[in-house]
Amino acid sequence: MSGPDGGVPHRRTGRRVEATAPLDLSGAGRATAEAVRFLRECQGHGLSVRWRAAGTPSYDPALLRHLPPPVELPADPGALEAWRTEHTHGVLYHRRGPDFVTVLDRRRRGTAVRLTLDHPGLLGTFLRLLEPTPVAVLDPVGREALALLTAERLVLACGGWAVTLPPRIRRWPVPCTAI
Amino acid sequence: MRVHLVTMPWHPLDLPSLQLGLLHRIVRRARPGDEVTEFHGSLRWAEFLLEHSGGRLTPGDCVEVGSDAIFHGLGDWVFSGALYDDPGWGTARLRDYAAGRGVPVGTALAMRPYAAGFVDACATEILAADPDVVGFTSTFMQNVPSLALARALKRRRPGLTVVFGGSNCDGPMGHALHRNHPFVDHVVRGEAEYAFPALLRHLAAGTDPVDVPGLCWWDGPVSRANTETRRTVAPADIPSPDYDQWQAALDASPVQEYLHPKLVVEGARGCWWGEKHHCTFCGLNGSAMAFRAKPGERLWTEIDRLVRRHRILDVVTVDNIIDMAYFRDFLPRVAASGWDLRLHYEVKSNLTPAQLRLLGDSGTVHIQPGIESLGSRVLDLMDKGVTGARNVRTLRECENHALTCSWNLLYGFPGERDDDYTPVIDQLPALVHLQPPSGAHRIQLERFSPHFTDPDLGFGKRRPAAMYQHVYDLPEDELADLVYLFDTEPAGIGGAVERRLREAVAAWRAGHADSRLLFEEDGAELLVHDRRHGRPPATHRFTGWQAAALRHLEDGRTVPALHRLLTAGGHEVPGEALETWVRRAVGRGLLFRDGATCVSLPTWGEPVRLPEGSG
Numbered sequence A: 001m002s003g004p005d006g007g008v009p010h011r012r013t014g015r016r017v018e019a020t021a022p023l024d025l026s027g028a029g030r031a032t033a034e035a036v037r038f039l040r041e042c043q044g045h046g047l048s049v050r051w052r053a054a055g056t057p058s059y060d061p062a063l064l065r066h067l068p069p070p071v072e073l074p075a076d077p078g079a080l081e082a083w084r085t086e087h088t089h090g091v092l093y094h095r096r097g098p099d100f101v102t103v104l105d106r107r108r109r110g111t112a113v114r115l116t117l118d119h120p121g122l123l124g125t126f127l128r129l130l131e132p133t134p135v136a137v138l139d140p141v142g143r144e145a146l147a148l149l150t151a152e153r154l155v156l157a158c159g160g161w162a163v164t165l166p167p168r169i170r171r172w173p174v175p176c177t178a179i
Numbered sequence B: 001m002r003v004h005l006v007t008m009p010w011h012p013l014d015l016p017s018l019q020l021g022l023l024h025r026i027v028r029r030a031r032p033g034d035e036v037t038e039f040h041g042s043l044r045w046a047e048f049l050l051e052h053s054g055g056r057l058t059p060g061d062c063v064e065v066g067s068d069a070i071f072h073g074l075g076d077w078v079f080s081g082a083l084y085d086d087p088g089w090g091t092a093r094l095r096d097y098a099a100g101r102g103v104p105v106g107t108a109l110a111m112r113p114y115a116a117g118f119v120d121a122c123a124t125e126i127l128a129a130d131p132d133v134v135g136f137t138s139t140f141m142q143n144v145p146s147l148a149l150a151r152a153l154k155r156r157r158p159g160l161t162v163v164f165g166g167s168n169c170d171g172p173m174g175h176a177l178h179r180n181h182p183f184v185d186h187v188v189r190g191e192a193e194y195a196f197p198a199l200l201r202h203l204a205a206g207t208d209p210v211d212v213p214g215l216c217w218w219d220g221p222v223s224r225a226n227t228e229t230r231r232t233v234a235p236a237d238i239p240s241p242d243y244d245q246w247q248a249a250l251d252a253s254p255v256q257e258y259l260h261p262k263l264v265v266e267g268a269r270g271c272w273w274g275e276k277h278h279c280t281f282c283g284l285n286g287s288a289m290a291f292r293a294k295p296g297e298r299l300w301t302e303i304d305r306l307v308r309r310h311r312i313l314d315v316v317t318v319d320n321i322i323d324m325a326y327f328r329d330f331l332p333r334v335a336a337s338g339w340d341l342r343l344h345y346e347v348k349s350n351l352t353p354a355q356l357r358l359l360g361d362s363g364t365v366h367i368q369p370g371i372e373s374l375g376s377r378v379l380d381l382m383d384k385g386v387t388g389a390r391n392v393r394t395l396r397e398c399e400n401h402a403l404t405c406s407w408n409l410l411y412g413f414p415g416e417r418d419d420d421y422t423p424v425i426d427q428l429p430a431l432v433h434l435q436p437p438s439g440a441h442r443i444q445l446e447r448f449s450p451h452f453t454d455p456d457l458g459f460g461k462r463r464p465a466a467m468y469q470h471v472y473d474l475p476e477d478e479l480a481d482l483v484y485l486f487d488t489e490p491a492g493i494g495g496a497v498e499r500r501l502r503e504a505v506a507a508w509r510a511g512h513a514d515s516r517l518l519f520e521e522d523g524a525e526l527l528v529h530d531r532r533h534g535r536p537p538a539t540h541r542f543t544g545w546q547a548a549a550l551r552h553l554e555d556g557r558t559v560p561a562l563h564r565l566l567t568a569g570g571h572e573v574p575g576e577a578l579e580t581w582v583r584r585a586v587g588r589g590l591l592f593r594d595g596a597t598c599v600s601l602p603t604w605g606e607p608v609r610l611p612e613g614s615g
């Protein structure tokens, strides 16, 4: 994938992307999962993105703080400032290996947790949920993995849909050792 | 036989020891019946400090003392007290040294009280494994920590055989280390692939190792040094490292949570440039200069194995210089893997944009291109084989391909003049959007470098670097053989020019984070957005021959060559007008001029830039 796609209408100029309609963060269903995927891909490709938020999250909104902040957050304007200050590049991302994925999670201040996902059920579900997926289609192994990934805050499951949160790092920052 | 392999502080905590990984394989290959165990002393030291200081001395402090302070010998000094059985040994000299140079030594001073206890604990742990042979590998500041432990081991078990090797033991250094430390039984000088198994054969048979090339051994009370060989190890005989015991030590270590472990691999030894043009300041051992590379396919197979085994995607290569064949038979394999690897490689600065792109695509995003200077005459003096313009171009391409570029600006070359620097210093503010050097550093005299071996090159007067006075309790003539760095009378620039250079580099570092100089194509127009520190924001618009000229100069050209290209492209430009335009573009900091060559400075890419160490 050379950039974001999916169901989110947007314009791209060079390394800048603009979502042309507000993104629904309510968590009511597919739209929120697609919005997360869109923002996650922008983040992973190191694109700067302009977008406006709509809807009041029915989940912990801090789950999205690793994604680029919106210009507008009508549901909770006070939280926007926190999102802007907390958001740094590479605070949560994943990398693909031969039969494993590593996740770096620095969302808790002062910590850097490295997770290696190599259990086939866990790995398979993590990768599958990169595409927004209805929870109902997951088999028992998938559901068990979903529970674990949700508990680790690596997946957003809401309104019957699930989507993986950590972007795959496609562009290293300079210096690449900073993350 | 039981062989115990040891790497002591200050081996970097986030890396396995390549040396131990290789020696492990070498012994197992030559002597399948032997038992090989490893002691990762650097990791142990970090654990020991963390525990005994109640969490005050952290792995980060080990980096400060053990890696950042290499030119001040702080890491060695921490252990000198243990080596000389005197907790206060060298402290007054260290304080004098540090005060005169503004070197912070608080952390080293805080560590010193733990060194003797740590050495004792290491000896207990190693002797519990009942080894016959203990082999130390020593590089940079591992000498004193290793000697301290070797002494403790021999004191407690005189029958044990202690062997030293590693780059601190090359040439005369190995012999000096041997003859001044009777508790070191043998020193392997040079590559160990053939010599170490040969020594073990002698030890097993109880015979004198008279025929092991380069080896130092005791003939009664006499320290013998066998003649070194010029024969180098063939790539096919260089094993792939075994990191299993390192992994086990790391998994069990409480410092693991502080570390971001990486793999270490070796594709090649020696230097293909240095074989013909030894850079005058470079202390790469002359006898090891012959360039030998593993085939790219084999290097990739090794990385594939290690990545799968250790589940680590960060890979550091130790090669002095990348094998150019790797652009055909190694990097494309890495790129095709589809894995998100992150590699570190030392390369030559004159890579093409296509080669730099391949580095980026393969995840080789951290490079060290040996830039050293931006002035062509100085680069000539050091026989570096690149020009200043070429180096600037490389820095610019690193932005275009989001490559992290580590480099130093070196000065102090005999024969350099103020006017080699003045035009460069004047233009440094224009480069503020490109990655700055780690600093401007006066070169030090390194053993084995052409500057060292040929006093006529300008460094006739030399003596062991002052820092060794607080590291070793040895007379100066012995130090002269033992050590790697030497003090000399300063050569080259000094005074006002030196000060200006250092200030300009400091300003570059300070102004870099928010500086951009970006090209943008807008229909027939070429825009340059100037958002560099120290200049008012501006957008310059170019059309016609001026736009074409800026594009042509991305490769770096002389004005006449540019003129020919423009004419061939159908642009009628009077030579004088072109000269004037170039002068103005240099004045606005859009071009860098190196002698007759000009190179465009705007970039097409804008990497995500983060402050160093923001992680």
Ligand code: SF4
Pocket (backbone or CB within 6 Å): B271, B272, B273, B274, B275, B277, B278, B279, B282, B283, B284, B320, B321, B370
């Ligand atoms: S400085 Fe680098 S390129 Fe020059 S001889 Fe040494 S290793 Fe080779």
